[in-house]
Amino acid sequence: MEHTSPLTAFTPDMFMRNFAEAEPGLSRKGAVEESNRCLYCYDAPCIKACPTGINIPSFIKRIATDNLKGSAMTIMESNPVGASCARVCPTEELCEGACVLNDASAPIQIGLLQRYATDWAVNSGVQLFKAGIPNGKRVAVIGGGPAGLSAARELAREGFAVVVYEAKQLAGGLNTHGIVSFRLPQSISLWEVEQVEKLGVEIRTGIKIGVDVTVEELRGEYDAIVLAAGMGYVPPLGIEGEKLSGVYDAIELVETTKTGIPTLELMGQRVAVIGAGNTAIDAATCSVRLGAANVKMVYRRTRSEMTAYDFEYEFAKQEGVEFNWLTLPKRIVGDELGNVTGLECVQMKLTGETGKDGRLKPVPVEGSEFVMPVDAVVIAIGQKRRTGLIESLGLEHDSGIVRIDPKTGRTSDPMIYAAGDIVFGSGNGEAMVVSAAQQGKDAAYAIVKQLSGLQDGVIGSAV
């Protein structure tokens, strides 16, 4: 990574270098060696640990036997966003964490092998799947992110005519817009979008439901609807100073780096990131790579309560991000021109009392207020729910979380299914790309079953 001084400008060269994929992929030799180390377990725990159930021993054996097309097919068959997941999955907690070699020697690097096989598919230009014979049924998918794309692909393979309505100019959702390029290049996500389009799925971008297309039109035109609109930007923190110049939404910040050189200026600045989830980490490392002189994460709890994955935390530390634990932001301080000059915080302490979520409750330490001198504040405290859209569809929900049958994804409206972040709420596991992909598949299979009266066993078996 390029080290910068406050005096230099952020150049296109620096952007190219700092935002190129950070982790190198495996070489052919590396992939062959690693794949040959796999035991090819029977009823393998890695498969069970994968939310999409990728046949991992099979795809690895296909790498070992120089059948990369077969390997990529195995991955993408189970996970329509398998190339992205190869990069963003918390593999230590899923497949690699379940590898039987963990205690015996070292787990197989499943993520890197998955990336090796899917990279081959991306570079070869091969089309892995075919559309099914048209069955005359039409399905609308609201949202072109991992869940929507997965549902669309599986439906297309079963012969449905599928239209995806995507509010942004590019489909792919979080994978296209919300994950820093040095972890997931946008081209990978767009390849996955293209794979779905090649099955005849029509992706209408820049279309907002309820604005450009009415809910009534959707109901009239389609036999079923998949709601996979994800979540929105970061909600307000509710403290003074959030409108000052130099206050950023973490998701917007990352998004600006995905489509070209960002216009916002962090070169040489002192940045405070509020939050401690994976998006907060992304925003922090993103700020470092945009040339910030110093990046501090501000979190009211401690390391053990933070929700970011260990590998994310390690990566942030390597990037030079500082962590201010037990620190609660009270107010963003600005100057007379309306620019951020500091973040007023109060120190917290854990009393030993646990909250509703089972985590230790932090309480302020009286008189410990201080002002952290910063030039920019990035807020990463979660995402807004799509309550308006959900209500316009007339669906039951709990504070913006669509109520579904967990097996099928069916909502309170029998023709509408929901998948992905829009159904994610506390207690529903983790909001992972890979889970969204599986929910999209499940919704698709439920629709197939509902609309064609097929039995369970037949569904999803077509290639």
Add this chain to the structure above:
Amino acid sequence: MADLRIDLAGIKSPNPFWLASAPPTNTGYQVQRAFEAGWGGAVWKTLGDPIINTSSRFAAVHFNGQRVAGFNNIELITDRPLEVNLKEICETKKRFPDHAVIASLMVEPKREKWHEIVKRVEAVGVDGLELNFGCPHGMAERGMGAASGQQPDLVQAQTTWVKEVATTPVIVKLTPNITDITVVARHAVKGGADAVSMINTINSLAGVDIHSWNTIPHVGGQGAHGGYCGPAVKPIALSMVAECARDRGVGIPISGIGGISTWQDVVEFMLMGATGIQVCTAVMHHGFRIVEEMIDGLNNYLDDKGLASVTELIGKSVPKYSNWGDLDLNYKVVARINEDNCINCNKCHIACEDASHQCIDMLTNADGKAVLQVREEDCVGCNLCSIVCPADGAIDMIALDSGVAPMTWNQRQQVISTLNGSHSEAEVV
């Protein structure tokens, strides 16, 4: 440190590690480098009328990412004039008087040809001769090598001709490309051989290039069979050594050859009756320095076993090698899985389920943990599960007391025939 010296039919060597007659012993430069590295002896690349070799000539079989599980060649005997080789042998022997230099020989099956070459080679001071009746390609098409080695009478006759004039020990190198190697070994003995060495390479085609459809290796698009060696052939070589070692009609020292690449391999060959061993492929793969690891490993092993001399290993396992008909039919082992060491890969289950006797169950214990368990009453003790198990100490094969006295097939047949008063089935040997 144990005494590593050996004496193979009168050929003395500072250790049992000899280089086989092969590309690594083509020149004085190479053999001297080998002796400096620690090799105790070298069988010089086969002398004879210099021939022209082809390009290319080697190929290998790689297995699951490991290079050179097996090795294949279509190279022939020396490509250099006899005078040059003899001069270099002489120089080498002068520099290394205590090391064993053996000349490998191959000439047309004519008495005067053998007499001539034996005399010329012995004149430069070799410690012994090895008659190459084994090379399976090229020379065989001219009636030499394996072509003569596959005819027991010709082996005997040529050995006799050599012994008529030889003053140094004569080793006959046997081809494995034959139904029963002991037949040829016994004929070598009849011809007066002082020792036999085995095995030479096995007829092979290393592979076919699935893209060009050429053979591997190929010479301008054409291929021919070659000779196979390397780690993959070790079990074949070991069985042939064992068969000769327990054959009373052979009864002469054996120089073991075939896929030896570690000190453990050396121990196995010596336990199975070899007095010394020869190595080629491991050197082709790693260079002469590999002998350092072999010597060190062997030394530590002998010390651990409390053996003063490597020669104490020779033949110790031969009495344990017999015929199927002499195996105890009442002996019973069963697989037992040690949960503490099991990593739950389920390889044993699927191997048993699909390829053996369906007696390993995948269960969940009281704590909800997945466990594998052998139904011992259905286990036939085949070893398959313990073979496929990748975790050390996870599966033991346990000998059970069958409660019945040992009884071999042959004993059983004898009992039956005694009861019937006549012979029922032939004895199995």
